[in-house]
Amino acid sequence: MREITQIRLAGFGGQGIVLAGMLLGFAGVREGLEVANANSYGAQARGSACKAEVILGRKSIVFPHVLTSDILIVLSQEAYKLFLPDMADGGTILFDPYHVTPGKTPHTFHGIPATQTALKTFRTPQPANIVMLGAFTELTGIISEANMTAAIRENAPPRFVDANLKALALGIDLAKKTKGAS
């Protein structure tokens, strides 16, 4: 991994974007990395476009907001449009095809059917955020599966821990298939 990795998670309010960012941050700390995490706050987090920024560093993080994202994890078309211009050249975009139809840009795209998978397995789209985290874990290798699992176990709302761990595993599987396909 590079010295500083800038990650944006985005979607609309209610998708659990902020929680996913926070869990990624907890996992980053477990990984021994420096972490900064800034989120949408207040009414914003409850509706319209919602984002979480996570910076992972092998050294101390001077400026704690994302300036250009190396990785975008995106769960709504609106958020995709909003944050595409801030992507680093050659950056990676993990998108959910249920919500996002990407254009042709010089980035690496991974379509992760997170919402569909969540609906099929849990009968609710809610765990899509964690499915995406699973895919992120598998595709980037920045955070180990063990640390991501522990972060969820320790910090997700207790009554959803089991569902979230299952969602994480599903995301990892989906990413493995994506990797196989590409």
Add this chain to the structure above:
Amino acid sequence: MGDRRVKPSLPEGRYFFSGNEAVAEGALSAGCRFYGGYPITPSSEIMERMAARLPEFDGVFIQMEDEIASIASVIGASWAGAKAMTATSGPGFSLMQEGIGYAAFTEAPCVVVDIQRAGPSTGQATKVGSGDLMQAKWGSHGDYLPIALSPWSVQEMFDLTIRAFNLAERFRTPVFLMGEEATAHLRESIRVPGEIAVSERNRGEGPPFGTDEPDGVPPMPVFGDGRKLLVTGSTHDQEGFRKTDDPETHRRLVERLHKKILNHQDEIIQTEAYHLKGAEVGIIAYGFTARSALFAVQRLRKAGVAAGLLRLQTLWPFPYDVVESLTRSLKHCLTFEMNMGQISGEIQKVCRCPLHVTTQVNGTIISPATMETKVREVLS
């Protein structure tokens, strides 16, 4: 500073906290055992964590009916022997000002955290601002000198909260932690050490409201010590008796409250210098804005521009000497503030080179790019 080594509120290690959570843990680590407060965005998470955590330390938490009552309860608890705090934001800080003056005048140590948001009035309640700094300086009526600290990271929300308690106890005065929404809601990895140094109240003998030295900090017995304390917000002699008609008593008291801060600035003031050696252009910044400034300075240095940063951790008493001595060697000084130039006015008083002030009051942080551009403009 601090004269006693203690274990912090959490085991040594790395944690992932929001700034507000870090304030609460810093307070608990420093020995805070009383919290009285009233909910207000963007500070409420401090209160919520104290509500959850204080009982584990046999501390007292109470949600009061408003911010006036909050600061009053904190001062009452302080006189009962507690290291006590409250946290609020602009509107609540306004309501607390009369109580803050009372704490300053009766020399009741306490910590007030102000998580600043964009004002005035209700303003942008969830957005960042840094417009309460002059209120921290002059908010209550009459003459007193506050101590105000400015954290720039979640780590410092923890560290400077501890320092705020230490300064409060050492100098028997209210101390402000002037946080900002951007740092309060930011989450960062922080390091909690195995031990920290804390200052404890001097409850010893001697008059509780006066010293032989004109800049002294008297001992502070507490209620229940059997000292039959006489505490009043009226002008009082060194035993606490109201002496409102005596010009000399008032003069001596007000001047001592000033001198106990001014004559100990060396102990209080902290600043940090980044890349200032050989710098032609210096940015002076504090709080979150200093994060942007350091990032900008590092980029400018890489591009061959001789830029540096002076970061102010202490805002009151203001580090005039540091600023004056730095600006003697600079060709240009730049300031960036999320207010209309509150600290720039202080810098202007002693600045020895051209000063370029950039203000931004739109509820967003000032970006490193804005700063880079300004520096280049000034140099061109």
Add this chain to the structure above:
Amino acid sequence: MTRALRGYIRPEIEHTPFCPGCGHGSLMGTILRAIDDLNWDMDEMLFVSGIGCAGWIPSPHFNADTLHTLHGRAIAFATGAKLFNPALKVMVIGGDGDLTSIGGNHLIHAARRDIDLTVVCANNMIYGMTGGQAASTTPLGCTSATTPAGNPYRPFDLCKLLEGAGARYVARFAVTQPVELRESIKKALTIEGFTFVEAVSPCPTQFGRRNKIDQAADMIRTLQAHCVPRERATGKEGPDMIITGEFVGA
């Protein structure tokens, strides 16, 4: 002040600061007699007061820990001290303007929370120290410095207010009923939880002279004539009458 109570007063104190005919000096004695009757140790007590004439009843006079605070805020200060050190026996003494006008919010919330405080409100129905302005307790029609044509607003019935707010003990007596008042204060001090005693106190200087009761003795006689013990009250008393007695926790 009788010799027996001298020990309850700081040795430096030689006299009270109150005007001739003011009821607060009498109330001061009544409070100390109640404490003396209970044989309480003043070193375990904390007296908290705000701004106004009644704020001076304990501070600096009482030979105990005293906290003379801001206008209206005494109860909030007392709440902090009491919660942090529950061993302190905390009494708040203040006037009607202080405790029930500017400080009304703290009063009702402390009662609601049932904080273990005893609040004695010296009600003289006017702002005395600031020069005779109307308070939240000034009777309808009465003249004050700010109601020259007569007070157009109704006063609080403080005992009903505190009963509604949940106080454990609520009583009202005039300083002209020193025995009942002393017993009431003793009861308030010994009942755990939030207790409230309204002590109606004459203010000849500000209330009396503005309402054509010129002599201090006349103030006292008028007060006595307007007090009706609740046992004898018919329910048909006019708004100028003062019903006295224990209303909650008797």
